[in-house]
Structure formats: structure tokens, C-alpha cells
Amino acid sequence: MVAVTKLFGIVNLCSESFTFSSEPVMSQVMRMINQGVDIIDVGAIPTNPKVSRLVTQQEEWVMLRNVLPGIINLAHEHGIWVSLDSFYFGTIRQGVEMGIDIINDQSGLDDPRILELLEYPSVKKAVFMHQCSLPTFSDKLVSGDIIVYLQEYISKKISFFNKHKVDISKLIFDPGLGFGKSIDQCYEVINHISEMRRFPVLIGHSRKRMVASLSPLENPSIEDLDMITFGLSGYMIAKQVDYLRVHNLKFYRKMLDMLK
Template sequence: MQIKTKNAPIAFGLRPLVMGILNVTPDSFSDGGRFTQAEALSSQVRTMLESGADLIDVGGESTRPYAEAVSEHEELRRVLPAIACIRELHRSIPISIDTTKAEVARQALTAGADIINDVSGLRFDPEMVRVAIDLEAPVILMHMRKTPKDMQDEPVYDDVVGEIMDFLAERISWATQQGLDREQIIVDPGLGFGKTVEHNLTILKHLQAFKKLACPLLVGHSRKSFIGRLLGLETQDRDLATALISSYCAAQGANILRVHDVRKTVQAVRLHEAISQAT
């Protein structure tokens, strides 16, 4: 299984790919404000590359619970320098742009990004799918209830896995009807986006079910609040737990793991790969 980007195909094997999170926002739940200055940004990109990141995800608008939206102009002001910084340090590492705005995606892709990571599943901006088609960009379709501002207001499901599966299947069908190549679609069940602790645990327990969608599977569990609530950990202390979940996700067939601490998850998935290949 592989997806095509303008630089080179991204192939998926036994070991999941590790996607480093690069938030250039002042208000993200984990590292908001840390990488808005050029020197800190460059240092963080170098750390991710040296730690073995396979992809880097750039976000200029926080999608934490109850976050306020930002303008297109402000989002572009944040993400374009970050993309330029990555490209100065590495010419070909795949970059995903984490946005729900079509014009932000278009300019980011033109500036050197490769993949659109849309937490709305192509629902918030009707032009997003056309940008993906015109620029031949793979798309990450994620499940989310409502919007970041209200997604955590009493989320209720009768069958959380089944309902997310139905949502993603509908989004895949809609996108392909618009002309997007199915082989360019990645799915993400959206841990933490309109889910309780119990919902997140159920999704993880049944992660293999999402493989039935026949698209690469991305899991974004890093430092999320359900870890803190289960273990009594502050945000900055959740990287070991994140790496342990990463190893579990690798065993369940995840193809991409989106994390803040690249080094720990790279170690976890390499150990999983070594054990899996042992005789």
C-alpha cells in the first residue's frame, strides 16, 4: 500500500510511519506558543528529523476543545514560514498541512507541503476537495463531531466504532464521487475529537476494524487528555504513555502515528518491528 505525493510515493510496511507534530500556534493544548519564533521552530524541526520522523504535520490553527477559529490570513502567516523552514532543512520529507481552509491548503501545497490533513473530513470548506484534486495531494479524512469549539459538549454514541466507520465510509464515497482518487485517501478515527475517555479506549481496542475501509490508517493519540485522566498526568508528562500506545497501535495495523515526541515513538515502533520479524 502506498500514496503518491509530488516528491515521492509514501510506502507503508510493517512499521508504521511516525508523523511529527509541528504546531505554530499560540494556543495548542500541548505546545502552544513554543515554536512561533524562527530559532525555536528551526531547532524543533531539526530535532524531529534527527529523531527519525517520516513525515511532519504543520498546523496554524488550534483544534483543541473549545478553541476559537483564526482568520485565513493569520493561519497562512503562521504556517508558510514553518513549511519554508522544513524545506530548507530537508528537501523531500513529506509535509502535511493541518487545516480546514481550502486557500490555506492551496498556498501551503504550493509552498512545499504534500498532504492535506483536514480534521473536518472535507466538510467545512466546499473548495477543499477541488484543491486536493487540482494539486494531486493525498488527503487525511478525520472523524469529528461538530466543531472544535463544541465537540466536547456531551458526546454520545450508540456504537462509537460503527458510527465512525459509517462516517468515514461516507466521506470516502463523497470524495471519490467528486473525483479524488481513493488511493490518495488516509483515514483517522479522531481520538479526542468529540469523544469521552471511554470512547477513545473503545476506538483503540477495536482499531483493526478501521482497516476494513482499505485506506491507510492514521492515529493521533499523542499527549491527549484521556491519557491524563487515566493516569493523572499533566500534558508534558504523557510522552511515555503516548509511546506505549504507539506500540499497541503498531500491533493493530496503524500506518501513521501522529505524535509530539518523535524519538520515543520511533523507538517504540522499531522495537515492535524487530519483535514482529523475529523467528
């Protein structure tokens, strides 16, 4: 087996995020670069289930506007791509104009205006994530067979993208673990991920409730969650998932290098 998986390293700028770090942002980015990250994924919208108010586009951009240029410059100096995690057209457009490489759209690239941004030469890829509703912390769940549901969702998205003449080769599919899916459904998605490989696949499982469910502790620490996340990541690397989105990259590069 040859490892093909690339790593998204998560940088959360919103203090309401359950994974917010007090470490200075540029220090986080440099640490991830040193740990062998492939893509820095920057976001400012919390998906913490305890958060009940949606961050506005203006609030999101205030958190991003002063730090995003520095992140892009530092990452590009080391040959690393930058992804912007959002669903607001205004934020994504300004990020593209600043030079981000990947659009990571929580709303599934439903907005034709965002699709037009894929025509910028600087935009190499775009992620479309499945969710049941925005805000993504809604309790709405997919009913029925989750694999059949996602396969049908992908087919509908392909028709939509073709209608808007999107370059399909630029697209990455994120099944949205934890977004409108029960813990059992999340694991079913992981176990059947090969059935959704009509696009390269990005999995974002890091520190989520599905990870905490495997801990014997009622309130596992961040360190506990990272350890379980790493174990699940190994399973998905063995299944040759294309991209993993994680918080703590320690040991990942060593594992991937061993499998080359």
C-alpha cells in the first residue's frame, strides 16, 4: 500500500469554536508547516453544537481580514496551499482576491456566484460539503440509508455542476461527518467511503462527537480526542482517503512517510 493522503491542518480564529487555540495564529501555522502539513485550512465560523447564534459575514471577515494575508504569505513561502473554510460568498470572494488556493464551502457550492470564483487561476480546488441545513449546528438529521442518500446527493451535485459548466477536476467531496448525521451514520460513511469516490474525498473527523464516543471517559481531554482521531486517521489512510482535515498533525507525516 502506498499512502496518497494529504493533510489539511485546521486553524480556527473564532473563540467560540470548541477547538479554539490560544496559541498565536502565525505560530500555529509555522508549527503545522514544520509538522508536514499540505494545506492550511482557515476558518472563523464555529460549528460547536453548543453555539446557537450564527456568526455574520461581517463578524467573520473582521476575524479574518488582518491575519489571512499573513497566513497566505507564510504558507506560500513554504510551498503550502491555503484553504478558506466558509459559506459566505462575500468572505470567499475576498479570500480569493487575497490569494487563497482552495475554497472549502460548508454550503456545498450551492451558490452560483461561488462557482464563478473557481475560474480564478489562483483557485486550485474547491470542497463541497454535505450538510442538512445552515447553520450547520442544526439538529436536523438524514433519515434512511445514509450511503444511498449521499450517492444520490453526489449525482444531483454533478448535474448542478455540469449545468454551470464547472471544471469537475477541481472539486473535492466532504461527506460532512457530524453535520446532519448520527454517530452511527458517520461510521457507516467511513466504512463505505469507497462507494462515494466519484470525487476525491476529504474527511473531517478530528475531535468530533463520533471520536469522543470511542473514549471510555465521559469528558475526554483534547489529548485523548487527538489520540483517537489519529487511530481513525490510520484506518482511513489505509483506505486511501484523499484528504484528512485534522487539528494536531504530530506523528501524521511520519506515518505517511513510512507508507510511501
